[in-house]
Amino acid sequence: MGNYFSSLLNLKKPDLPPSTQINNNPNNKTDKIESKNKLEKLIPYSYIPEETEDEDINNNKKGTLKCIRVIKSHQKWCNCLIKLKSGSLCSCSGDRTINIYSNDTNFNILLNIPTCHSDFILYILELPNLILASSSSDGTIKFWKIHINNYIDNSLGNNTYYLIETIFAHETDVWKILFISKKSQLISCGSDALIKVWDLKIFSQKNNIISIDYILSKVLSYHKYWVSSIIKVKNENLNVNYLVSGSGDNTIKFYNIYDKYNLVHSMEKVICCQQGTLINYSNKKFLIGGGRGIFFYVVNFIHFQVESKIFGGNEEINSILLLKKNKFRKKNGFLLGGKERCFHYVEEKEYKHKIIKNNAHEKYIYCFIELNDNLIASSSYDNVIKIWKYDEFTFD
Numbered sequence: 001m002g003n004y005f006s007s008l009l010n011l012k013k014p015d016l017p018p019s020t021q022i023n024n025n026p027n028n029k030t031d032k033i034e035s036k037n038k039l040e041k042l043i044p045y046s047y048i049p050e051e052t053e054d055e056d057i058n059n060n061k062k063g064t065l066k067c068i069r070v071i072k073s074h075q076k077w078c079n080c081l082i083k084l085k086s087g088s089l090c091s092c093s094g095d096r097t098i099n100i101y102s103n104d105t106n107f108n109i110l111l112n113i114p115t116c117h118s119d120f121i122l123y124i125l126e127l128p129n130l131i132l133a134s135s136s137s138d139g140t141i142k143f144w145k146i147h148i149n150n151y152i153d154n155s156l157g158n159n160t161y162y163l164i165e166t167i168f169a170h171e172t173d174v175w176k177i178l179f180i181s182k183k184s185q186l187i188s189c190g191s192d193a194l195i196k197v198w199d200l201k202i203f204s205q206k207n208n209i210i211s212i213d214y215i216l217s218k219v220l221s222y223h224k225y226w227v228s229s230i231i232k233v234k235n236e237n238l239n240v241n242y243l244v245s246g247s248g249d250n251t252i253k254f255y256n257i258y259d260k261y262n263l264v265h266s267m268e269k270v271i272c273c274q275q276g277t278l279i280n281y282s283n284k285k286f287l288i289g290g291g292r293g294i295f296f297y298v299v300n301f302i303h304f305q306v307e308s309k310i311f312g313g314n315e316e317i318n319s320i321l322l323l324k325k326n327k328f329r330k331k332n333g334f335l336l337g338g339k340e341r342c343f344h345y346v347e348e349k350e351y352k353h354k355i356i357k358n359n360a361h362e363k364y365i366y367c368f369i370e371l372n373d374n375l376i377a378s379s380s381y382d383n384v385i386k387i388w389k390y391d392e393f394t395f396d
Contacts, residue, residue: 046071046107065343065357068375069387071107073099078379080123081369086148089369089377091385092121092134100148100159107387110148111159117142123176129202129210131164133186135174141167141188141198145210165212169196175228178243180257185217187243189227195220195245197261218261224249229278232257233286233301242301246278246288254301265304270297277320287334289317296320296336310351315339321368321376328374329392337365337378345393356393361386 049070076094084090088103088110098113098121117136125133132144143165149158170190178187186198197218203211225248234241242264243255252267270288277289281298289296289312296317298308312320318338325332332348341364343357361380369377376388 046073065388065390065393067360067386068389069105069107071101071385071387072383073101073109073385074383076120077366077381077383078385079121079366081367081377081379081385082124082126083369083371084126087371088148089371089385090124090126090132091379092116092124093383094120096121096136098124098132098134098144100146111146111161113144113146113161116144122173125177125179127179127202128181129204131202131210131212133177133179135169135177135188137173139168139170139172139174139190141169141174141177141186143212162209164210165214167198167214169198170194173226175226176230178230178232180232183257186214187230189230189245191226193221193223193225193227193247193249195223195227195230195243195255220245220255220261220263222253222263222266223247223251231278231280231286233280235283235302237283238302240302244278244286244301252288252299254304267299267304267306270299270306277317279320279322281322287320287322289320289336296334308351310346311353312336312346313338313340313342313344313355315364318364318366319368321370323370326373328390331392333393335368335376337368339364341365341380343378347393354393357388 047070049067074093074095078091078093080092082090086103089101089107092098096115096117098116099109100111101107102110116134117138117140119136119138121134121136123135127133130146132146133141135141142163144161145164146161169188171192173191174188176189184200186200187195189195196216199215199217201213205211227245227247229246231244233244241257243257243261245253250269252270254264255261256264279287281287284300284302286299286301287296288299294313294315295309296312297306300307313336316339317336321335323329323333323335334346336344341359341361342355343360344353345356346353361382363381365378365380367379371377374390376390377385379385
C-alpha cells in the first residue's frame with residue numbers, strides 16, 4: 001500500500017450523513033433496507049485482453065502466467081478480494097461499493113451494493129447464512145444479507161441485499177475483520193491501535209429477515225500504532241490457538257483465543273506489517289511481510305521465532321499468496337506483489353526467487369487470491385481486477 005497507506009491515516013474523515021448516524025432507539029437499531037439492486041451507474045464491464053506476441057509464443061510452455069480477463073468494475077482502487085463459499089469472486093473498493101461476480105469465465109456482476117459506507121471500504125468477509133461483513137475508513141463494520149438467485153445467471157433482477165446491522169467500531173480505519181466461528185465472535189483492528197472482540201448473535205426472524213445483536217467483549221490495547229492485520233493460527237496437537245496481530249509499531253503479538261485473549265507473547269522489532277501480508281502457512285508457521293521492507297519472514301508460532309528471512313523484490317510487499325501443491329504444481333510456493341507492479345514467485349524449500357510477470361498492473365498491487373487450481377485474481381491501485389491463468393512456475 002505504501003504511500004496510499006500513510007495517506008489514508010492522515011485523511012480528514014467526513015461527517016457521517018444523517019442516515020448513518022447512531023440510532024438511539026433500542027428497538028430499531030438499524031433501518032432495514034431491501035432492494036432490487038438498482039445500480040446507480042451504468043454497469044462496469046470486463047473484457048478479454050489482447051494477447052501480446054510474447055504471451056502467444058509462451059502459451060504452451062510450463063510456468064507461464066497469462067491474463068485471461070480484465071475487470072473494470074470499480075471507479076477507484078480495489079482494496080480486497082475474497083472467494084465466497086459459492087466459488088464466486090467478491091470485491092470491495094475505495095469507491096465504497098461491493099461487487100459479486102458470476103462464477104464462470106465472464107465475471108459478470110451479479111450483485112452490486114452501492115455506497116455501502118461513507119468512506120473507503122477496506123475489507124470484506126463472508127459469514128454464515130450468506131452474510132457479508134464490510135469494514136471501512138469511516139470506522140464502521142456493516143453486515144449485509146445477500147441473496148443471489150443464480151450464480152451463473154447474468155440477470156441482476158433477482159439478486160437482492162439488505163443492510164442488517166452497523167457497528168461503530170473504531171475511531172477511524174477498520175483495516176481488517178476476522179470471524180471466530182466456534183465462539184461466534186468478530187475481531188476487528190484499526191488505525192486507533194486497538195483490537196476489539198465482538199460477541200455476535202445471529203437471528204432469523206419472520207419472512208427470513210436476519211438480525212444481528214452484538215456486544216463489545218474485550219479491547220486489546222497492546223500496540224502503539226495502527227494494527228493492520230490479524231489472523232488465527234492453531235495447532236490442535238499442541239493445544240495452541242492464537243490470535244496474531246501485526247502493526248506499524250514493528251511488533252507481532254500473540255493472544256490466547258480460549259483464555260480470554262490474554263497476551264501470550266510479543267515479538268519485537270520484526271517488521272512494519274501491511275494488511276495483506278500476515279497469512280497462515282502451516283500448523284506451525286505463518287508468513288509476514290510488507291511495510292517498508294523488501295523481505296518477508298517465515299515465523300514459527302510455536303517457538304515465537306523467525307525461521308527465515310526471504311528476499312521478495314526491490315520494493316515493498318503488499319500481498320503474499322501461498323500456492324499449495326496440486327495437480328498443476330509439485331511444490332508449494334509464494335506469490336508476491338506490491339509497489340514494484342510485478343509478480344514475484346518464491347519456491348518453498350530452497351526459497352529460489354524469480355519475477356514471473358513484469359508490469360502486471362499499471363500501478364502497485366494490493367491483493368491476490370486463488371480462485372481455483374490454476375486461476376488467480378489480482379487487484380491494484382489502477383482500479384482494475386485481473387484474472388490470471390497459470391501452471392507450475394519453474395526455475396529452468
